[in-house]
Amino acid sequence: MSAASQALFANRWLPVLLVTPLALLIVVFFYVPIIQAFYWSFFLERPFGGGSIFVGWANFARVLADPQFWQAGRRTLLFMVVGSSLAVLIPLILAVAADRAIALSQPARNVLVWPKGVAGASIGVVFAFIFNPFVGILAPLNHWFPGIWNPGIDGTDAFITLIAAHVWGGIPFNFVILLAGLQSIPRTMHQAAAMDGAGPWRRIFDVQLPLIMPQIFLTLVLEFTESVTSAFALVDTMTQGGPGGATMLLVYKIYTDGFAGYDLSGAATQTAILMVFVILLTSAQFAFLGRRISYER
Amino acid sequence: MVENAHSLNIAASLVLLLGITYILGPLYLTFATASQSYEYLLRSGLAWIPGDQLFNNIARIFTETRIPLQMLNSLLVALSQAVATCALSFLAAYAIVGFRARWAGVVFALILATIMLPLDIRVITTYQVASNVLAPVNWLLDATGLNGVIGEVFGAPLHLEWSVLNTHFGFIAPLVAHGTGTFLFCQFFRTLPADLFKAARMDGAGPVRFMFDILLPLARTPFAALFVLTFLSGWTQYLWPLVASSTPDMQTAVVGLARLSPDTDGAVPDFPLIMAGALIVSIIPLAMIALLQRYLVRGLVLSEK
Numbered sequence: 130m131s132a133a134s135q136a137l138f139a140n141r142w143l144p145v146l147l148v149t150p151l152a153l154l155i156v157v158f159f160y161v162p163i164i165q166a167f168y169w170s171f172f173l174e175r176p177f178g179g180g181s182i183f184v185g186w187a188n189f190a191r192v193l194a195d196p197q198f199w200q201a202g203r204r205t206l207l208f209m210v211v212g213s214s215l216a217v218l219i220p221l222i223l224a225v226a227a228d229r230a231i232a233l234s235q236p237a238r239n240v241l242v243w244p245k246g247v248a249g250a251s252i253g254v255v256f257a258f259i260f261n262p263f264v265g266i267l268a269p270l271n272h273w274f275p276g277i278w279n280p281g282i283d284g285t286d287a288f289i290t291l292i293a294a295h296v297w298g299g300i301p302f303n304f305v306i307l308l309a310g311l312q313s314i315p316r317t318m319h320q321a322a323a324m325d326g327a328g329p330w331r332r333i334f335d336v337q338l339p340l341i342m343p344q345i346f347l348t349l350v351l352e353f354t355e356s357v358t359s360a361f362a363l364v365d366t367m368t369q370g371g372p373g374g375a376t377m378l379l380v381y382k383i384y385t386d387g388f389a390g391y392d393l394s395g396a397a398t399q400t401a402i403l404m405v406f407v408i409l410l411t412s413a414q415f416a417f418l419g420r421r422i423s424y425e426r
Numbered sequence: 427m428v429e430n431a432h433s434l435n436i437a438a439s440l441v442l443l444l445g446i447t448y449i450l451g452p453l454y455l456t457f458a459t460a461s462q463s464y465e466y467l468l469r470s471g472l473a474w475i476p477g478d479q480l481f482n483n484i485a486r487i488f489t490e491t492r493i494p495l496q497m498l499n500s501l502l503v504a505l506s507q508a509v510a511t512c513a514l515s516f517l518a519a520y521a522i523v524g525f526r527a528r529w530a531g532v533v534f535a536l537i538l539a540t541i542m543l544p545l546d547i548r549v550i551t552t553y554q555v556a557s558n559v560l561a562p563v564n565w566l567l568d569a570t571g572l573n574g575v576i577g578e579v580f581g582a583p584l585h586l587e588w589s590v591l592n593t594h595f596g597f598i599a600p601l602v603a604h605g606t607g608t609f610l611f612c613q614f615f616r617t618l619p620a621d622l623f624k625a626a627r628m629d630g631a632g633p634v635r636f637m638f639d640i641l642l643p644l645a646r647t648p649f650a651a652l653f654v655l656t657f658l659s660g661w662t663q664y665l666w667p668l669v670a671s672s673t674p675d676m677q678t679a680v681v682g683l684a685r686l687s688p689d690t691d692g693a694v695p696d697f698p699l700i701m702a703g704a705l706i707v708s709i710i711p712l713a714m715i716a717l718l719q720r721y722l723v724r725g726l727v728l729s730e731k
Contacts, residue, residue, distance in 0.1 A: 137524060137525055137526040137623070138524060138525050138526070138632075138633040138636075139525070139526050140525060140633055141527075143521075143525070143633055143634070144520075144521035144522075144524070144525040144527045144530070145521070145527075146521075147517040147518065147520055147521035148517065148518045148521040148522065148533060150514050150517065150518075151514040151515065151517070151518040151537070151602075151603075151608065152518070152533065152536075152537070154514070154599055154600075154602055154603040155536070155537060155540055155603045155604075155605075157555065157559060157562070157599075157603070158552060158555060158556075158599055158600040158603040159539075159540050159543075159548075159600075159603050160536075161551075161555050161561075161562055162548045162551035162552040162554070162555050163543065163548055163551070165551040165554060165555065166548060166550070166551045169551065219445075222441055223441060223442065223445045225438070226437075226438035226439075226441040226442050226445075227438075227442060229431075229434070229435060229438045231435050231438055231439055231442075232439070233438075233439050233442040233443060233446070234442065236446065237442040237445060237446055239719065240446050240449050240450060241445060241446070241449060242715060242719065242722060242723065243449060243453070243712060243715060244449060245658055245711075245715060245722065246658055246661075246662075246708060246711030246712040246714065246715045247453075247662070247708050247711070247712070248661065248662035248663075248664060248680040248683075248707070248708070248711075249662065249664055250662075250664040250680045250681070250683065250684045251662075251680060251683060251704050251707055251708055252452075253684070254683060254684060254686075254700060254704055255452050255455075255456050255701070255704055256452065258456075258459070258472070258697050258700065258701065259452055259455055259472065261472075261697075263471070263694060264467060264468075264471040264472055264694060264697065265471070265472055266455075266472055268471050268472070297448065297449070297452065300445075300448075300449065301726070302726055305723050305726045305727060306726065306727065309727045328431075329431040329434045330433075330434055354542065354544070355544075357547070358543075358544045358546045358547045359544065359546055361546050361664065361665045362664035362665065362684075365664070365665075365668075365684065366684045380546055380547060383549070383550060384549065384550075384665070384669075387549075387550040387553075388550075388553075388669060393550065393554075396550045397550055397551060400547065400548055400550055400551065403547055404543055404547060404548065407542065407543060407547065408542060408543075411542055
């Protein structure tokens, strides 16, 4: 209906009226908070309405000089790279398998979307229990090799638990998108490749994967943002940032600085930095990766 | 096409089996542990086989915790968030696609930008805005000098205050301020043939009539898809209901569940009770996925394109 513009209605005020409710909510609860985060990052904000003083770049200098900020930044980056690679790779392998006409394909398509109904915080609570060093599934291992597994003390163990929970929750969306991509590949493509002598294994790499590059790219982009921003529920229910800051991701640090430490300026400054990072990351991915992928079908 | 793909099919079956185990394993262990007693847990750890304490543990969730009340909160929040998102996104998308407005492209881009920066990342200042939604109005009054005039005439400058924290409206509004729904409906409207418009206009239907009598019935599937998607996202929200609620009776069930495990130094938490809570809290969204899976998958695919 966008094709023929003469078919559109020409009312002047009706569309304004229609878009206003949503636009108002978005201005108040999206744009105002974003502007305020940048505004606060240049002011020393006192909690409980104690007024504010303009301090220029002092907040940024303070945050950037803080080793804890850099540690949280590195942890966030590591979580982003490892977490989102696995959260795309595992659903990709599952989607390629589920695309075949085998008995398990239908039950798998059903079961693999279930995590969508389990909240991040519930996943965290459950995984914290399953990987509990004293009563969890790895407790017998500790019995034979004392101290080999303890997410409460060992930072690496805690990080692995966090990633396992993150990937579990990320399977449904990525699986559905990638499978939809695989299924939209015309059968004739497979047949033509088979005629040319490409076996079923070879066709995965030479036909299927190149043709669903747009979907792989898209899930990766969304997964990057998702892993930077939505790990809060997992960290809060599983590790609270510990042990020793090993799982202190930036979203969680912003929360603790702002709500527990009442350091509003510091939290707002870190929010501003994180937002710029996410925006740059997304744009860079579209600029560099997006261009190399042919969207032709 | 007949072809020998035996090795690949076996590998694929194994992969799917592993995937299903990865998803169902934790859910099964949750269920098995929820049906054991605390004493059993202390004695033999995590349960691999279900016991007979399931109803006992569930009864304790209902009598000893606030989760039943918090589930009502979750239901109210998720339902109203889904209804509000569907309605407002539909109207906004119609305004953007259905009219000859020069600002449509800019507004569409500004709405879509919300997808890039989710609520979790800007929670500090969103909290501040929610504690006084009218703060921007105050700021405008101050900045334009209008407040000086008001102060002279009425004796005191105007200072408006309206906090939506700890209200159901406050839980919902920042989450409805999101572009996925508008995007989904815009994509759908653009697939409709232009002749539909011409025919409607020839028959004398105005824009409002067209929306109610033609567009609304046609958009049933995207409505259902968006409803399921938003309901699930509303039910599973954690950070925002956590900070926006200040009393346990206003918390949602997911927040209540996370608060079930106290920091017991040294002692093993009552995992059977907590796992029973996890089951109860997840039962409504899981049932929804089982019944409305078709729409969920459609929604996920539509929101991508």
